[in-house]
Amino acid sequence: MGDYNESVVLDAIRRHPEGLSRVELATSTGLSAQTVSNICRRLLDQGLARESGKQSTGSGKPRTLLQVAPGARYAVGVHLDPAVITYVLLDLLGTVVAQHSGTTPRGVDTELVTADMAAAVTSLVERAGVERARVLGVGVAAPGPVDLDAGLVIDPPELPSWGSVPLRDRLAAATGYPVLLDKDVIAAIVAERWAGAATESRNSLFFYLGTGSGMGLVVDDTVLRGSSGNVGEVGGLGAACTTRALVEEAIELGVLGPERTPAGPQDAERGLERLAGLAAAGDPDAGGIIDRWAMRIGRGVCAAATLLDSDTIVFGGPVWPLLADRLLAVIEPMVTRSPFVRRIHPTLVTSTAIGENVAAVGAACLVLDNTLSARPGSLLLA
Amino acid sequence: MGDYNESVVLDAIRRHPEGLSRVELATSTGLSAQTVSNICRRLLDQGLARESGKQSTGSGKPRTLLQVAPGARYAVGVHLDPAVITYVLLDLLGTVVAQHSGTTPRGVDTELVTADMAAAVTSLVERAGVERARVLGVGVAAPGPVDLDAGLVIDPPELPSWGSVPLRDRLAAATGYPVLLDKDVIAAIVAERWAGAATESRNSLFFYLGTGSGMGLVVDDTVLRGSSGNVGEVGGLGAACTTRALVEEAIELGVLGPERTPAGPQDAERGLERLAGLAAAGDPDAGGIIDRWAMRIGRGVCAAATLLDSDTIVFGGPVWPLLADRLLAVIEPMVTRSPFVRRIHPTLVTSTAIGENVAAVGAACLVLDNTLSARPGSLLLA
Numbered sequence: 001m002g003d004y005n006e007s008v009v010l011d012a013i014r015r016h017p018e019g020l021s022r023v024e025l026a027t028s029t030g031l032s033a034q035t036v037s038n039i040c041r042r043l044l045d046q047g048l049a050r051e052s053g054k055q056s057t058g059s060g061k062p063r064t065l066l067q068v069a070p071g072a073r074y075a076v077g078v079h080l081d082p083a084v085i086t087y088v089l090l091d092l093l094g095t096v097v098a099q100h101s102g103t104t105p106r107g108v109d110t111e112l113v114t115a116d117m118a119a120a121v122t123s124l125v126e127r128a129g130v131e132r133a134r135v136l137g138v139g140v141a142a143p144g145p146v147d148l149d150a151g152l153v154i155d156p157p158e159l160p161s162w163g164s165v166p167l168r169d170r171l172a173a174a175t176g177y178p179v180l181l182d183k184d185v186i187a188a189i190v191a192e193r194w195a196g197a198a199t200e201s202r203n204s205l206f207f208y209l210g211t212g213s214g215m216g217l218v219v220d221d222t223v224l225r226g227s228s229g230n231v232g233e234v235g236g237l238g239a240a241c242t243t244r245a246l247v248e249e250a251i252e253l254g255v256l257g258p259e260r261t262p263a264g265p266q267d268a269e270r271g272l273e274r275l276a277g278l279a280a281a282g283d284p285d286a287g288g289i290i291d292r293w294a295m296r297i298g299r300g301v302c303a304a305a306t307l308l309d310s311d312t313i314v315f316g317g318p319v320w321p322l323l324a325d326r327l328l329a330v331i332e333p334m335v336t337r338s339p340f341v342r343r344i345h346p347t348l349v350t351s352t353a354i355g356e357n358v359a360a361v362g363a364a365c366l367v368l369d370n371t372l373s374a375r376p377g378s379l380l381l382a
Numbered sequence: 383m384g385d386y387n388e389s390v391v392l393d394a395i396r397r398h399p400e401g402l403s404r405v406e407l408a409t410s411t412g413l414s415a416q417t418v419s420n421i422c423r424r425l426l427d428q429g430l431a432r433e434s435g436k437q438s439t440g441s442g443k444p445r446t447l448l449q450v451a452p453g454a455r456y457a458v459g460v461h462l463d464p465a466v467i468t469y470v471l472l473d474l475l476g477t478v479v480a481q482h483s484g485t486t487p488r489g490v491d492t493e494l495v496t497a498d499m500a501a502a503v504t505s506l507v508e509r510a511g512v513e514r515a516r517v518l519g520v521g522v523a524a525p526g527p528v529d530l531d532a533g534l535v536i537d538p539p540e541l542p543s544w545g546s547v548p549l550r551d552r553l554a555a556a557t558g559y560p561v562l563l564d565k566d567v568i569a570a571i572v573a574e575r576w577a578g579a580a581t582e583s584r585n586s587l588f589f590y591l592g593t594g595s596g597m598g599l600v601v602d603d604t605v606l607r608g609s610s611g612n613v614g615e616v617g618g619l620g621a622a623c624t625t626r627a628l629v630e631e632a633i634e635l636g637v638l639g640p641e642r643t644p645a646g647p648q649d650a651e652r653g654l655e656r657l658a659g660l661a662a663a664g665d666p667d668a669g670g671i672i673d674r675w676a677m678r679i680g681r682g683v684c685a686a687a688t689l690l691d692s693d694t695i696v697f698g699g700p701v702w703p704l705l706a707d708r709l710l711a712v713i714e715p716m717v718t719r720s721p722f723v724r725r726i727h728p729t730l731v732t733s734t735a736i737g738e739n740v741a742a743v744g745a746a747c748l749v750l751d752n753t754l755s756a757r758p759g760s761l762l763l764a
Contacts, residue, residue: 220604309612
């Protein structure tokens with residue numbers, strides 16, 4: 001799929017699942033009718049597109065519609081979360097056609113962990129009955145910090161025994177697929193931009209709430225990665241807004257009863273579940289702790305949205321659904337009342353449209369994006 | 383200069399003021415020898431480049447070197463600061479060949495102010511003896527907020543009577559030149575990236591210290607602008623790090639003597655000058671206030687550099703030179719010790735290489751950049 005104009009056409013039709021005519025394609029891409037016609041021929045020959053009925057045009061003869069053939073290609077997404085590893089298989093339209101998840105092993109050698117991840121990828125594709133040759137590659141969403149150029153995950157705070165792990169290259173060697181690595185928060189915004197809550201925005205921010213927290217950032221229609229792929233670390237924003245921080249505070253204040261500090265990410269998530277349950281049952285102390293936490297998150301989000309002139313703020317991540325309504329009720333008014341955010345343009349505040357698997361779906365979207373999206377950079381000096 | 387490859391070649395030779403041979407150009411751009419040769423012919427014919435002697439190659443015949451002809455084209459930069467308006471004229475190499483500045487009028491109708499600005503632009507070009515036809519355009523650096531698409535400056539906090547002003551279009555109409563508008567902090571990072579302290583970095587941050595403060599941001603080799611051109615507002619970072627805030631604190635604590643709150647930006651800058659003088663003379667209270675202010679700035683900068691994975695932090699702006707050494711002595715160690723910033727890569731912390739006129743120079747660089755830089759976006763579907 002190396003041709004640039006071919007990517008432009010394929011991207012246009014994948015954004016219109018109902019189908020586009022060649023005339024509409026020429027209008028929307030700016031390509032000539034002849035070029036569009038040649039490209040459509042090639043896409044049909046390669047099985048990437050299919051004809052899907054006729055469009056009546058009043059006068060004139062009906063126009064044949066083209067659609068992406070969803071099963072022509074697939075991409076695997078893997079999300080290595082400190083608590084759970086999630087695997088998804090997406091078709092060319094970005095639909096999840098298979099998924100699998102399992103508890104993240106702790107205290108196990110990372111060579112074994114990555115070998116198991118590779119086996120799970122291979123098995124996911126096989127059980128879905130998809131030919132290997134139709135799989136474009138594997139995207140991996142990992143907790144930071146990462147070294148993007150080297151494909152490393154480096155000492156993730158919630159995976160204490162990991163050290164520096166060449167996750168990208170190990171998975172590529174063990175699966176035989178090309179592998180792309182990105183930080184979990186970056187994968188999440190890629191998913192929302194591909195097919196979620198941020199498709200209409202050129203300047204969006206994803207606040208990711210897992211065991212840790214972070215932001216995925218899109219500015220001027222470009223996903224930001226930074227000098228080492230670590231864009232989105234929120235530690236410097238001064239807000240103790242991780243799940244761990246919340247649960248530790250609740251324990252310290254006696255709201256969760258006499259309990260030990262959470263040892264691993266599963267403990268932290270279980271603590272949050274209990275706290276959310278207490279708050280939902282009307283416990284004012286639990287509610288108060290959660291609301292103060294929401295304000296800290298809100299301040300961090302307002303600071304980032306102000307700094308980056310964002311117009312769309314999306315919240316999600318593994319623990320978001322537990323508290324989404326309560327947190328949004330605090331954060332949304334903070335954003336809309338912020339003197340900086342609101343001054344020039346309205347700002348949308350919303351929950352993920354993808355759901356709990358957003359980082360895994362985003363990891364697969366990295367692969368689809370890399371293959372399908374028309375990237376002028378690939379044209380340089382071509 | 384519409385041709386993409388021509389821009390690539392021109393940009394390569396402008397980055398090597400000592401000259402480049404056609405062979406070196408082919409190597410560094412990836413273009414074929416024939417293409418380079420044709421482009422060089424055109425650049426010479428248009429007077430944009432000139433031949434500048436021979437390069438001995440040991441064996442083989444000496445190679446002719448090409449340089450940008452600095453006087454072939456010019457760009458005007460205007461910096462509307464709340465205290466001072468600065469005008470610079472840059473040649474094609476980015477050298478300041480003429481400049482002028484004057485106090486920003488207060489309480490005067492903005493139609494008169496912009497008419498005066500236009501007259502100053504015209505006069506700057508005339509007095510420099512530069513033909514109008516050689517001037518590519520005018521860049522304007524304005525305090526935010528702006529509306530980039532509409533070319534508006536909207537209620538700048540330190541220009542209270544301004545309201546919403548169509549600065550870009552007024553200057554274009556009155557001067558007859560194409561005009562580009564950007565926020566001052568964004569212009570500043572453009573200058574440092576063009577020829578200052580950030581030329582080697584793909585992920586840099588400029589902390590701008592004027593009457594107000596803000597940041598210019600480059601991530602993944604791209605200048606960030608955001609949904610309305612207002613990237614870089616630091617109000618949300620929680621740090622009261624404007625000059626006004628510092629001077630007000632000094633007055634409140636009695637360090638500056640019994641004095642009224644600064645009315646305008648000139649008052650704030652004069653207050654800062656006195657405070658800097660006291661600190662330099664060993665006044666511990668003045669020094670303490672400045673050091674605490676430096677820590678607030680440092681926390682904001684660390685937060686942004688962490689969020690954006692920056693590897694280069696540049697400080698400057700109109701009031702920076704007054705306190706540069708004292709502020710850097712506090713901020714530099716904060717950055718290098720930050721657990722977030724230092725984890726993966728070293729981070730350079732430095733003062734502007736352009737100086738007090740950085741925003742005006744950056745405004746002119748916007749025009750040079752727009753003309754010279756090879757931007758693949760301009761290729762789309764061409």
